[in-house]
Amino acid sequence: MFGSGAMTNSIPEIENHDIIFVIGSNTTETHPIIGLKMKKAVRRGAELIVADPRKIDLVRFSSVWLQQRPGTDVALLNSIMHVIVKEDLIDKKFIMERTEGFASFKESLLAYTPEEGERITGVSREDIIKAAFLYGNAVRPGIYYTMGITQHTHGTENVYAIANLALMTGNLGRESTGVNPLRGQNNVQGATDMGCIPDFYLGYQKVTMPGIRQKFEKAWGIHLSDTPGLTATEMTRAALEGKIKALYIMGENPVLSDPDMNHTIQALKKLDFLVVQDIFPTETAELADVILPAACFAEKDGTFTNTARMVQRVRKAVEPPGDAKEDSLIIVELAKRFGVDMTYDIIEDVFREAGNLWPALAGINYRRIAKNGLQWPCPTHDHPGTPYLFKGAFPRGKATFTAVQFRPSDELPDHEYPFLLSTGRHLFHYHTGSMTRRVDPINRVSPCAYIEIHPEDAQTLNVREGDAVRVSSRRGTIEIMVLVSGRPAKGVVFIPFHYREAAANVLTNTALDPISKIPELKACAVRIERVETSPK
Amino acid sequence: MVTLKIDGQKVTVRKLSTILDAVRKLDIPIPTLCHHPELSPFGGCRLCLVEINGSPKPVASCTTFARNGMDVTTTSPRLEKLRKTTLELILSDHPKDCMVCERAGDCKLQELAYFYGIRENRFGGEQRVYEKKDNNPFIARDMEKCILCGQCVRICDEIQGVGAIDFAYRGLRTKICPPFENDLNCEFCGQCVAVCPTGALTGKMWDQKGRQNFKEVDTVCPYCGCGCNITLHIWRNEVRRVSSKEETLNEGWLCAKGRFGYGFIHSPDRLKKPLIRTAPKDISAFPIHQTNPPLPPFTKGGRGGIHPSSFSLHPLSSFKEVSWDEAFDYIANRLKQIKENYGPDAIGGLSSARCTSEENYLFQKFFRAVIGTNNIDHCARY
Numbered sequence: 017m018f019g020s021g022a023m024t025n026s027i028p029e030i031e032n033h034d035i036i037f038v039i040g041s042n043t044t045e046t047h048p049i050i051g052l053k054m055k056k057a058v059r060r061g062a063e064l065i066v067a068d069p070r071k072i073d074l075v076r077f078s079s080v081w082l083q084q085r086p087g088t089d090v091a092l093l094n095s096i097m098h099v100i101v102k103e104d105l106i107d108k109k110f111i112m113e114r115t116e117g118f119a120s121f122k123e124s125l126l127a128y129t130p131e132e133g134e135r136i137t138g139v140s141r142e143d144i145i146k147a148a149f150l151y152g153n154a155v156r157p158g159i160y161y162t163m164g165i166t167q168h169t170h171g172t173e174n175v176y177a178i179a180n181l182a183l184m185t186g187n188l189g190r191e192s193t194g195v196n197p198l199r200g201q202n203n204v205q206g207a208t209d210m211g212c213i214p215d216f217y218l219g220y221q222k223v224t225m226p227g228i229r230q231k232f233e234k235a236w237g238i239h240l241s242d243t244p245g246l247t248a249t250e251m252t253r254a255a256l257e258g259k260i261k262a263l264y265i266m267g268e269n270p271v272l273s274d275p276d277m278n279h280t281i282q283a284l285k286k287l288d289f290l291v292v293q294d295i296f297p298t299e300t301a302e303l304a305d306v307i308l309p310a311a312c313f314a315e316k317d318g319t320f321t322n323t324a325r326m327v328q329r330v331r332k333a334v335e336p337p338g339d340a341k342e343d344s345l346i347i348v349e350l351a352k353r354f355g356v357d358m359t360y361d362i363i364e365d366v367f368r369e370a371g372n373l374w375p376a377l378a379g380i381n382y383r384r385i386a387k388n389g390l391q392w393p394c395p396t397h398d399h400p401g402t403p404y405l406f407k408g409a410f411p412r413g414k415a416t417f418t419a420v421q422f423r424p425s426d427e428l429p430d431h432e433y434p435f436l437l438s439t440g441r442h443l444f445h446y447h448t449g450s451m452t453r454r455v456d457p458i459n460r461v462s463p464c465a466y467i468e469i470h471p472e473d474a475q476t477l478n479v480r481e482g483d484a485v486r487v488s489s490r491r492g493t494i495e496i497m498v499l500v501s502g503r504p505a506k507g508v509v510f511i512p513f514h515y516r517e518a519a520a521n522v523l524t525n526t527a528l529d530p531i532s533k534i535p536e537l538k539a540c541a542v543r544i545e546r547v548e549t550s551p552k
Numbered sequence: 553m554v555t556l557k558i559d560g561q562k563v564t565v566r567k568l569s570t571i572l573d574a575v576r577k578l579d580i581p582i583p584t585l586c587h588h589p590e591l592s593p594f595g596g597c598r599l600c601l602v603e604i605n606g607s608p609k610p611v612a613s614c615t616t617f618a619r620n621g622m623d624v625t626t627t628s629p630r631l632e633k634l635r636k637t638t639l640e641l642i643l644s645d646h647p648k649d650c651m652v653c654e655r656a657g658d659c660k661l662q663e664l665a666y667f668y669g670i671r672e673n674r675f676g677g678e679q680r681v682y683e684k685k686d687n688n689p690f691i692a693r694d695m696e697k698c699i700l701c702g703q704c705v706r707i708c709d710e711i712q713g714v715g716a717i718d719f720a721y722r723g724l725r726t727k728i729c730p731p732f733e734n735d736l737n738c739e740f741c742g743q744c745v746a747v748c749p750t751g752a753l754t755g756k757m758w759d760q761k762g763r764q765n766f767k768e769v770d771t772v773c774p775y776c777g778c779g780c781n782i783t784l785h786i787w788r789n790e791v792r793r794v795s796s797k798e799e800t801l802n803e804g805w806l807c808a809k810g811r812f813g814y815g816f817i818h819s820p821d822r823l824k825k826p827l828i829r830t831a832p833k834d835i836s837a838f839p840i841h842q843t844n845p846p847l848p849p850f851t852k853g854g855r856g857g858i859h860p861s862s863f864s865l866h867p868l869s870s871f872k873e874v875s876w877d878e879a880f881d882y883i884a885n886r887l888k889q890i891k892e893n894y895g896p897d898a899i900g901g902l903s904s905a906r907c908t909s910e911e912n913y914l915f916q917k918f919f920r921a922v923i924g925t926n927n928i929d930h931c932a933r934y
């Protein structure tokens with residue numbers, strides 16, 4: 017948003033915030049250790065603002081909880097900003113020196129009075145004002161968000177709204193002050209940094225920018241394509257349309273993780289050729305033409321980059337089982353079959369090659385991160401790493417305000433599908449469960465899928481905890497156990513997506529955000545019916 | 553700032569520091585069982601007693617603030633006698649089963665008994681006997697070994713913010729337990745196991761998996777994006793325990809997945825050979841309208857759901873095992889064919905946020921430089 021996609025601060029800085037604004041992140045369950053740091057900050061006197069449609073565990077530690085209706089984050093944030101402008105809690109110096117476009121942006125907030133905010137979001141105007149005062153008066157505030165913000169058809173607009181809030185209050189570029197998207201997987205930051213995205217080479221260097229492609233052509237000694245590629249969600253569609261004929265999937269399980277499972281399976285079946293490289297026979301591998309056995313994290317050397325841009329050392333501890341090989345060796349061997357030599361002596365050579373092509377990594381080597389990680393940018397070998405970003409300036413010069421307007425989710429509850437379904441993770445299982453569901457003790461505490469239903473809705477549906485219900489959307493149907501819970505609001509239900517036997521993503525919507533191409537996994541309409549005869 | 557003298561050495565510490573903080577700053581060894589630098593002072597074990605010049609009684613250094621001009625002695629015949637007696641009292645109702653205790657060799661109490669040379673105990677008397685309530689799959693609680701240092705209670709409340717356990721009853725009957733002495737039902741982060749100074753709390757999955765000769769390898773947790781530093785304890789090519797060191801990014805704290813979720817590494821389900829499809833992709837092979845058995849979850853007291861032993865994913869009957877050479881040749885030929893017929897943009901690659909950065913770099917390079925397409929993405933959006 018300000019020039020690179022990453023957390024602006026580091027994890028140890030969390031405990032020094034005076035205000036923490038968590039929106040669309042169930043931090044204690046999805047990022048438990050960052051959750052601990054937040055609790056520590058609260059113990060040290062920080063106040064916590066939680067905006068979440070569910071009464072997540074963090075609410076217990078909060079000064080104010082904004083229970084917005086799913087998909088109304090823009091209206092909520094805009095009305096908070098409306099109050100901040102009205103009460104003159106903006107940072108004029110910061111706005112003048114480091115941003116542009118404030119005047120027209122300010123106009124866009126006029127309509128979002130706290131009353132209008134209350135009407136759209138369901139959050140009381142008093143709470144909106146309270147949150148605005150808390151954040152507006154903060155000295156070292158941090159905003160934290162995850163997929164609750166991004167997995168919407170207006171996900172990019174949600175992120176813009178968060179950026180606007182931080183910019184207008186000058187809350188960027190200082191220690192313990194910033195905007196922090198928490199990345200959900202151990203190395204999602206590293207994968208993005210390394211250019212596993214269709215429109216950027218490594219280090220966010222745009223494929224279409226003049227000079228960039230030439231730089232990589234020179235480095236790799238080969239002609240490169242100048243057309244940006246397709247995102248994962250677009251590839252699924254292209255496969256269905258027959259435009260993509262072959263897919264090579266390394267360490268992913270899109271059948272369970274992507275929206276509308278039937279659609280994903282259809283698309284993968286339509287392929288002429290599917291290679292799946294993984295550590296387990298996943299639901300996706302079941303559809304493959306070739307399955308390659310890979311090594312897991314404990315069986316290889318390399319680095320992971322955590323959500324705070326910290327490059328940390330991963331070390332080989334055990335040998336992979338059977339004939340399983342490290343992913344890197346598999347890729348190198350396969351490249352040989354195409355007559356391309358990608359061999360390296362030690363895996364650090366690969367990291368060094370990346371450092372040569374992206375200055376932010378140039379100062380990092382394995383010796384420097386032997387004990388503690390380093391946070392990029394780290395351009396030289398004596399650079400200490402960068403705990404927080406944007407001190408003094410943004411990479412693109414001035415940051416721009418982007419006015420955004422509230423627009424509803426793609427699919428809203430109606431007469432036929434009266435409940436709004438949100439999906440996510442819970443504490444014990446991880447993502448599609450291919451790892452944690454094979455860990456016996458974890459499976460024992462968290463054995464089966466459930467749907468969280470508000471007590472009043474449960475009464476209306478005439479279901480009790482432990483009953484089975486049939487949940488249907490326009491895309492599919494699953495049967496699942498009821499968990500009566502005060503966590504979701506009335507009319508909203510929640511299903512964790514870890515369980516293949518009641519996969520939440522059978523139900524979800526494939527509608528995409530037009531800019532980031534992220535699917536709207538956090539909101540779709542469903543119908544719930546009681547299953548009369550208990551299955552098995 | 554406060555300046556005081558400890559064993560004749562001058563030391564300056566911040567205001568509101570305890571004498572123990574000052575002692576630790578000078579790196580003088582002083583035994584403690586209930587102290588933890590991240591937790592509120594407790595003053596329970598009485599081992600950190602020190603003498604202050606001018607004060608008639610020894611005081612617990614962990615609960616006494618350092619003051620200007622204090623003259624502190626950390627060791628003397630009288631203090632050591634007191635410490636030894638305290639230890640003997642703690643050990644008087646402690647089970648003497650170090651030979652089978654999971655923590656032997658890594659037990660603070662055992663180490664102190666060793667240093668103070670306590671084998672026979674002058675104090676006899678009643679032993680505490682507790683009924684084990686241990687239906688949870690992660691944490692073994694042997695409360696007869698508990699010395700009531702309260703670290704687990706404080707960490708659960710102060711760091712984890714859960715408060716699943718507390719002291720109950722009084723005197724000899726005092727014990728630490730969940731409300732109403734129910735079975736433990738919490739977040740199972742295992743922070744309590746990490747701080748327990750004795751064998752009262754241990755990981756169930758470590759049981760009889762060895763206490764000595766582990767190779768320790770420092771690495772990074774493979775689950776969420778926090779990037780917690782973990783140490784794998786390896787015994788003969790097997791990960792047998794996971795721990796985390798205090799001086800790490802995550803201060804030694806982990807969650808249930810990070811601490812106890814390593815079993816997948818050696819799962820019998822791991823893929824071990826390259827496989828090539830022999831049977832056509834069959835719709836019935838993957839029943840997606842399968843029902844979910846609505847058995848009560850663990851929290852309701854049962855052991856319901858899918859039983860681990862019966863939990864195995866799809867059979868791979870439509871595949872045959874091949875050698876790596878066969879697999880590579882097959883993939884290369886098919887991809888070349890498709891590239892020739894439809895162009896490089898008919899091929900796509902999905903990389904993995906679970907793999908290392910180096911592997912991701914190589915994967916995108918393979919697609920861009922070898923296949924010749926920018927159709928490369930990963931699961932950042934899910």
